[in-house]
Amino acid sequence: MVASPWSVASSGRRRGPELERAILDAALEQLGTVGWNALTMEGVAAGAHTGKAALYRRWPSKADLVAEVLRTRLPPIGEIPDSGSIREELYELCARMRAAMDTRAGQALRAVLHECDHADADRFREVIWDGLHEPARRLIEELIERGIRRGDVRSDADSPLVSDVIPAMLMYRAKVCGSEWRDAEIAELIDQVMMPLLRP
C-alpha cells in the first residue's frame, strides 16, 4: 500500500509536530475567513487535510484548539535594545505590544473575543495575559533596572508596582474604550504617566 500524506488512515501520515502545525495553520486561516462562530473542527480538519480524530486527540474542543492557535501564533515582544532613553524604550515596548495585537493572530484574537460568548472569553483573555501582559511586565522591569544603571530613571523606581503601571493601563483602557491605542495616546501614557513616575 502506498502511503498518501493526505490520508488520515494511512500509515504514512504526517508526524506529530508537522501535522500539528498544519492544523494550527488551518485553524488560523479559518478564524481569518469564517470567524469564531462559523469555525468547525470538520472545517479545520479539511483545511489541514486530516481527520477530526487528529484534532480531538490533541484538543478536546474548538475553544482549546483556538486558544492553542492564539498562544502559539501571537508574536513574542522580544528584546528592546538600549537606546539611551527610557522614554524611547517604553514607547517601543507599547508599540510592540500593540503590533502584536495587529498581527493575523492578534486580529484573530480580537475577533474571537468579540464574537465568542462569555464562557469562552475568559479563556481567551488568559491568552492575552500570558502571551502579552506578563512578558511585557518582566521586560519593563529590565528596562527600569537598565535606566537606573544608566541614570535616566530614579534609583528607587524598581518596584513591582511601578512595573505594573503600563500593563495595568493598557488593560484598563482597552476594557473601557475598546482595545485601540493610537500613537498619540501611547505617547501621552509615556509622557504624562511614566516619565513623571520614573524621572530621577
Place this chain on the structure above:
Amino acid sequence: MVASPWSVASSGRRRGPELERAILDAALEQLGTVGWNALTMEGVAAGAHTGKAALYRRWPSKADLVAEVLRTRLPPIGEIPDSGSIREELYELCARMRAAMDTRAGQALRAVLHECDHADADRFREVIWDGLHEPARRLIEELIERGIRRGDVRSDADSPLVSDVIPAMLMYRAKVCGSEWRDAEIAELIDQVMMPLLRP
C-alpha cells in the same frame, strides 16, 4: 376579605418600592447564607413573603435580580474632605474602595464572582465597574485638581490618564493576585506610584 400583608394574591399587598426593597433585602440575605448557586427565585420570594411572579415581573432572571441587589447595596465612596495632603486623601480613597468591597454587598459580590459561571461573571464585573471604578476615577480627578490649587500636586497632573492609574492598578492587581489589598500595599501604591507621579 381582610388583606394580609403577606399574601401575594391579596389586594392589600405591599406597593412597588416597599416590596422591591423587601425582595432585594431577601436576596442579599440569601446570597450571604446559601450563596449564588443555591439561591433561587423561590427562596428569595419566600424570604420576602411574596410570590415568584412579583420577582419575575421586575427581573427576568436570578442574575438580573442579583445584579440589582449589588448595584443598589454597594455603598457610595462619598466625598473626601480636604486633609491638606494628597497622599492622605488618596490613601483614604483606596481604603474606602476596599471598605466598599468589605460590606455585606461587597462580600456578596465577591462570592458571586467566585461562584458564578463566566457567562454571568461579566455582568457582575460591570457592577463593580459602574458602582466603584468610575465614581473613584471622577473623585480622583477632583482630588488632583484640589491638590494643584493647594500646591502639593504638580500643575500639569490633571490628565485623564493620571486619574486612571489608581483604578487601573486596583483592577489589575485584583485580577492577578485576587482582590485583597492590604494596608501596606495601598500605602506602597500611594508612595511608590502616585506620589512620584504627582509631586510638583
